[in-house]
Amino acid sequence: MKDNNKPFVLVLLAFIFLKVVGCDETNPTNPPEEEMFGTQIMFQSNRDSTVEIYIMNPDGSRQTRITNNNTKESEVKYSNSQDIIIFNDYKEKDIFTIAKNGTSLNNIMNTPRVVENITDISVDGEMVLLMMERDMMNFDAFVFKVGDTKLIKLVVTSDSLSCFNPKFSPDGTKIVFQTHRLNVESSIIAMMDINGQNFNYISGDPSQSDFHYDPMFTPDGNYVIYRRLDNFHVVDLSTFNTKIIEINGGRLVGRYNRLEDISSNGNVVLFSSFRNDKTNLFSINIDGSNEIQLTIDGGSNGKFSPDNSHVIYNSAQIYRVDLDGKNVTALTSKGGWNPQYIPGYNENE
Numbered sequence: 001m002k003d004n005n006k007p008f009v010l011v012l013l014a015f016i017f018l019k020v021v022g023c024d025e026t027n028p029t030n031p032p033e034e035e036m037f038g039t040q041i042m043f044q045s046n047r048d049s050t051v052e053i054y055i056m057n058p059d060g061s062r063q064t065r066i067t068n069n070n071t072k073e074s075e076v077k078y079s080n081s082q083d084i085i086i087f088n089d090y091k092e093k094d095i096f097t098i099a100k101n102g103t104s105l106n107n108i109m110n111t112p113r114v115v116e117n118i119t120d121i122s123v124d125g126e127m128v129l130l131m132m133e134r135d136m137m138n139f140d141a142f143v144f145k146v147g148d149t150k151l152i153k154l155v156v157t158s159d160s161l162s163c164f165n166p167k168f169s170p171d172g173t174k175i176v177f178q179t180h181r182l183n184v185e186s187s188i189i190a191m192m193d194i195n196g197q198n199f200n201y202i203s204g205d206p207s208q209s210d211f212h213y214d215p216m217f218t219p220d221g222n223y224v225i226y227r228r229l230d231n232f233h234v235v236d237l238s239t240f241n242t243k244i245i246e247i248n249g250g251r252l253v254g255r256y257n258r259l260e261d262i263s264s265n266g267n268v269v270l271f272s273s274f275r276n277d278k279t280n281l282f283s284i285n286i287d288g289s290n291e292i293q294l295t296i297d298g299g300s301n302g303k304f305s306p307d308n309s310h311v312i313y314n315s316a317q318i319y320r321v322d323l324d325g326k327n328v329t330a331l332t333s334k335g336g337w338n339p340q341y342i343p344g345y346n347e348n349e
Helices: 006-021
Strands: 039-045 052-056 073-079 084-089 094-099 116-121 127-135 138-145 161-168 174-181 188-193 212-217 223-228 231-236 242-245 257-262 268-275 278-285 300-304 310-314 318-322 337-343
Touching (some): 039 073, 073 116, 073 337, 084 116, 094 116, 116 161, 138 174, 161 212, 174 212, 212 257, 231 257, 257 300, 278 300, 278 310, 300 337, 310 337
Antiparallel strands (some): 039 052, 039 337, 084 094, 116 127, 127 138, 174 188, 212 223, 257 268, 268 278, 300 310
16 A cells, blocks of 8 residues: 655655754854844853853854854954954954854964953944053054054054043044043043044043043944943034933932943933942933833843844843843853844855
8 A cells, every 4th residue: 555644754854854954053164044134143152161252143043153262252343344253362362353154263463462452343344443552551542454464553642641442433434532641530532533633532621530431423423422420421523512311310320330332323322330239231312311221130231233123231141122121032041241243144155
């Protein structure tokens, strides 16, 4: 008697085989598939005893280790123009690049015993900003092009002036950064062209003792936001007028507020705040309205999703949460931090 179910069984077995083969989560030569917003999430984890770089889908599936070495990766950035990952080796104090499929690891900045900190990468992925230690706690700012390791010093520092936390403007023509004068206890925000010209203080008088932190351009490049005390200040770069975003009515409720991210439409500011012995994430409109607590069990290193529908962040694990503070979802179960969205994998690579 002919078995009419045989073709069905063969198709079923073939389907199961393909599903099993497609579930590899550790092989760096089989990167996660592009899903949802055409993006993936890059993050760091020490789940395998050493700090490594991983990539996963936005829903937490297909978690794939990219690096596999004895270094300690930090300040991880992604170049969308070169499709490579750039990171600091905190242990060896060098800068490396690696392809997103885990191949082609290269030491591009072999300067042992010199502290280098990557602080930003341009929107087009072509240029990298870094701080390099001149002497104890004094840093110079440098820029280099991805693919060309020639360092260009930005003439913003001297024996009496140090530069911290430089960030690119969206068009890559300017940088904003914290300055610190050695003879004055202050930290003032300054801005300059990428060629070292048109240096200007934009947040106050550098001769006065004041402290401004976390400078960041808005996505349209028209404003700079920075932190002073527990509030955020917004500088209009066309007039240099400043308005204050008062956090929780301006009361000093947090011992430490930190600017985390700005939505791609420039309307919402994401920040972390230490309140009631715990750091959590909050959002507030750029006009100072509608402050919302997004997390209750801890959260930092927050980033908006590309469509501004939710935020990813880390606590003990990496999570996502909607902008109303609802639908908290754990994306990892083995630890992770510093999540950031990157473009999805190109299947033709």
